[in-house]
Amino acid sequence: MVRPHGGDASAARAENAKAPQIPDFGRRLRELFAPYRRPLAITVSLVLITAALTVLPPLLTEQAFDQGLFPAGGPNLPRLAEIVGAMVLVWVVSQVLGVWQTWLTANVGNGVTASLRERLFTRLQQMELGFFTRTRTGVIQSRLANDVGGVANVLSNTVSSVVGNTVTVIAAFVAMLLLSPPLTLVAVILLPLLALVQRRVGQRRARIATKTQESLSELSAITQEALSVSGILLAKSFTRQQQETDRYAAESDRQLRLQVRQEMTGQGFFASVQVFLLIVPALVYLAAGALLAGGATGITAGTIVAFTTVQARLTWPLMGLLRVALDLQTSSALFARIFEYLDLKPAITDAPGARAVPQDERLGRVEFEHVGFSYPAARPEEEPVPILRDVSFVAEPGRTVALVGPSGAGKTTIGYLVPRLYDATEGVVRFAGIDVKDLQQDALRGAIGIVSQETYLFHATIRENLRYAEPEATDDEIEAAARGANIHGTIAGFPDGYDTVVGERGYRLSGGEKQRVAIARVLLKNPPVVMLDEATSALDSVSERVVQQALEAASSGRTTIAIAHRLSTIVDADEILVLDQGRVVERGTHQQLLRLDGLYARLAAQQSAERDAEEPQPA
Ligand code: ATP
Numbered sequence: 001m002v003r004p005h006g007g008d009a010s011a012a013r014a015e016n017a018k019a020p021q022i023p024d025f026g027r028r029l030r031e032l033f034a035p036y037r038r039p040l041a042i043t044v045s046l047v048l049i050t051a052a053l054t055v056l057p058p059l060l061t062e063q064a065f066d067q068g069l070f071p072a073g074g075p076n077l078p079r080l081a082e083i084v085g086a087m088v089l090v091w092v093v094s095q096v097l098g099v100w101q102t103w104l105t106a107n108v109g110n111g112v113t114a115s116l117r118e119r120l121f122t123r124l125q126q127m128e129l130g131f132f133t134r135t136r137t138g139v140i141q142s143r144l145a146n147d148v149g150g151v152a153n154v155l156s157n158t159v160s161s162v163v164g165n166t167v168t169v170i171a172a173f174v175a176m177l178l179l180s181p182p183l184t185l186v187a188v189i190l191l192p193l194l195a196l197v198q199r200r201v202g203q204r205r206a207r208i209a210t211k212t213q214e215s216l217s218e219l220s221a222i223t224q225e226a227l228s229v230s231g232i233l234l235a236k237s238f239t240r241q242q243q244e245t246d247r248y249a250a251e252s253d254r255q256l257r258l259q260v261r262q263e264m265t266g267q268g269f270f271a272s273v274q275v276f277l278l279i280v281p282a283l284v285y286l287a288a289g290a291l292l293a294g295g296a297t298g299i300t301a302g303t304i305v306a307f308t309t310v311q312a313r314l315t316w317p318l319m320g321l322l323r324v325a326l327d328l329q330t331s332s333a334l335f336a337r338i339f340e341y342l343d344l345k346p347a348i349t350d351a352p353g354a355r356a357v358p359q360d361e362r363l364g365r366v367e368f369e370h371v372g373f374s375y376p377a378a379r380p381e382e383e384p385v386p387i388l389r390d391v392s393f394v395a396e397p398g399r400t401v402a403l404v405g406p407s408g409a410g411k412t413t414i415g416y417l418v419p420r421l422y423d424a425t426e427g428v429v430r431f432a433g434i435d436v437k438d439l440q441q442d443a444l445r446g447a448i449g450i451v452s453q454e455t456y457l458f459h460a461t462i463r464e465n466l467r468y469a470e471p472e473a474t475d476d477e478i479e480a481a482a483r484g485a486n487i488h489g490t491i492a493g494f495p496d497g498y499d500t501v502v503g504e505r506g507y508r509l510s511g512g513e514k515q516r517v518a519i520a521r522v523l524l525k526n527p528p529v530v531m532l533d534e535a536t537s538a539l540d541s542v543s544e545r546v547v548q549q550a551l552e553a554a555s556s557g558r559t560t561i562a563i564a565h566r567l568s569t570i571v572d573a574d575e576i577l578v579l580d581q582g583r584v585v586e587r588g589t590h591q592q593l594l595r596l597d598g599l600y601a602r603l604a605a606q607q608s609a610e611r612d613a614e615e616p617q618p619a
Contacts, residue, residue: 025332028339032115036108043108046101047163051171053094060087109156117148120341128348129421130376138221143341146216147334154331161324165317172314179307180299186287187280187311194273198322201266202329208265209333212258219251229507266326273322277315281308348420354440357447362433364397364528364559366418372426373413373582387413388582390427393575397528400560402570404603405579411563412453414579415531418561419445431529449522449530451554455514462491462517463498469521477524485520485550487513512547519550529559544569567604568611576600 033040060083068080124140132140176184225231226244235244288304357363371391374384388410395401403411416422417429420436429436431444457465466478473481478498482488490513494500502508502517509517522530532551548569555562564570571590578586578593578600586598593600 025335029335032112033108035115036111039104039108043101043104044163046097046104048167050094050097050101051164051167053090053097056090057087060090105156109152109158112155113148113152116151116338116342117144120144120148120338123342123344123346126346126349127344128346129416130347131344134378136221136225138219138224139217141224142213142217142220143337146220147213147337150213150334151331151338154327158324158328161320165320165324168317169314169321172310172317175310176307179303179310182291182296183284183287183299183304183307186284190276190280194276194322197269197272198325199329201269202326205262205265205326205330206333208258208262209330210336212255212262213334213337215251215255215258219248219255222248222251229504262330270319270322273319274315277318281311284308284311348423348441350440351438355434355438355443356440357432357443358434360432361397363447365430365432366395366401366529366559366561367430367433368393368414368417368427369430370427371414371417371424371429373410373417373422373424375413375422384425386582388417388424391577391579391582391584392427393577393584393587395529395559395561395575397559398557399574400555400562400570400572402562402564402573402576403579404564404567404570404576404600405585406603407565409579410582411579412533415450415533415561415563418529418531419448419450447527447529449525449527449554449558451515451518451522451530451532451551453533455518457502457509457514457517459501459504461496461499461501462494465502465517466498466521466524469525473524478520481520481523482517484523484553485516486546486553487516487520487550490516515547516550519547519554522554527558529561530554531561531563533563567600567607578603 064080064083064087068076068083071079120143173184173188176187222244226235226248231244235241284307285304288299291299368391371388372386373388374386377384391410391414393401403414405411413422417424418431418436420441423437431439431447436444458468463475463478466481467473470477475498479488482491482498491498491500500508532554544566551562551569554560562570562573567590570576573590575587576590576593577584578598580599586593586596586600588596594604
């Protein structure tokens with residue numbers, strides 16, 4: 001099965017199969033943890049106190065025997081009760097401290113995760129429209145869900161594990177050094193080797209983790225594409241469900257193999273480490289024998305027994321530290337993916353000192369001066385193709401400028417340049433007399449209402465969808481807007497009225513109803529400029545008339561840039577620009593253009609012939 005994006009996915013995989021690189025990884029991690037200095041400091045103190053408390057039970061046991069149970073004059077019950085009380089207290093206190101510590105680390109770990117997730121979402125909100133046309137939604141969702149979720153566990157477990165195990169390891173080393181420095185040397189001589197091997201294993205794991213996360217995002221993209229309303233409609237209408245299922249199963253299988261590989265990478269290493277740690281005591285006997293044979297003093301049988309006992313206690317904390325180090329290295333692959341998105345630079349930003357839209361007589365004026373535009377090329381080696389060339393026009397406040405022309409001529413693209421969804425690559429676009437690049441984006445977009453080719457509605461009630469345009473709107477204002485957009489009657493006819501849930505992306509409404517909801521939204525926003533993009537193209541003539549009336553309400557008293565295929569909808573426009581291959585080839589009023597007898601006249605003749613053919617002939 002040939003899929004349009006199949007090549008992209010494999011290219012992305014090949015490109016990303018390298019070890020993740022994060023400049024300033026350490027600094028960025030510290031920065032993430034910086035707001036949590038206090039809980040971290042408390043955690044470290046709690047771990048230290050708990051470690052110290054673990055020393056007490058053996059001492060208390062010794063006292064229980066020597067002073068409580070078997071003192072010289074027979075059992076001393078009051079003393080025994082004191083000691084047992086102290087034992088109970090120690091255990092209760094360490095458990096309470098343990099719960100407190102878990103609460104702190106859970107807060108820190110999840111707090112850092114939440115802050116990563118929120119920063120990522122904020123950054124994505126700032127990205128320009130072009131980013132979203134280039135990136136699959138499922139892939140974006142996966143970074144937010146799988147990558148951020150993946151680091152959460154590591155973050156929560158790392159702190160307490162590192163502190164607790166480090167304390168034990170250091171204490172054991174000190175004890176070993178006190179017992180015998182030469183034997184300690186024998187015991188630790190191979191440890192740097194372990195660290196070296198661990199690094200390599202970690203790097204391998206990180207590489208596999210990168211692929212695992214890519215596979216997860218592919219799974220997420222397939223889910224999002226195949227299980228959306230449009231996706232399922234497409235699959236059903238072309239009977240491609242089996243292929244969709246196979247595609248999902250293949251990626252799921254890849255995910256399975258990668259997960260197993262990731263889990264198994266390092267198991268051999270850990271087994272070797274364990275063997276190594278278990279045989280070191282034997283090596284210590286050998287070393288002690290050699291030292292004794294060489295005439296060394298100060299090594300008694302007691303020293304060797306005590307030394308190897310302490311050393312055996314070292315095994316698990318050391319393994320714990322190695323595991324944490326490995327987990328951190330593995331999670332660096334996830335961090336790399338998160339930081340890669342956090343480091344994205346939005347292509348369209350507010351210029352320093354960007355201005356508000358002036359509220360004077362220029363408000364509502366839209367001007368294009370020798371504007372040229374190319375969409376960024378899909379691949380860096382390709383040259384961008386010019387889409388608009390030398391487009392100039394002025395829409396005076398309250399006037400209507402219509403854009404017509406063959407499909408692909410660049411009409412929608414012109415509409416994108418006004419609210420800076422894309423920036424013109426040549427020339428200047430002015431709004432209210434000011435270059436749009438010098439205006440605050442929010443102020444600019446706040447002054448423009450857009451009814452686009454595709455109406456997007458949230459899975460919420462009609463009322464909530466309308467209120468999106470104006471959160472403060474009262475129910476009366478919402479109803480007035482709906483009346484203006486010719487949709488109030490339809491909404492009132494639904495059993496739940498304005499509280500009808502429109503379904504995923506508004507699928508429970510017809511195309512014409514959705515468009516009128518979109519128009520009502522613009523009426524509520526009440527901007528000085530509206531852009532209407534082919535809003536009536538998909539409708540029959542009755543619905544078109546209803547929508548047309550709504551559109552007239554939307555454009556009344558506002559500057560209107562109307563993009564239309566049906567010329568009947570724009571005959572009254574103050575100026576009509578005829579576009580062909582990105583250039584304005586004709587301009588004028590409907591009558592002037594008909595008289596010109598050029599492209600517009602041809603389009604008009606063609607459309608009226610089509611209309612005549614569609615309309616029923618009199619019997
Ligand atoms: P229609 O009447 O069919 O809607 P239009 O005149 O509105 O067409 P545009 O949507 O502006 O045309 O597209 C103009 C050209 O730009 C088309 O050739 C299209 O392939 C190309 N194009 C549109 N969007 C992008 C994009 N995001 N990246 C690259 N090229 C694009």
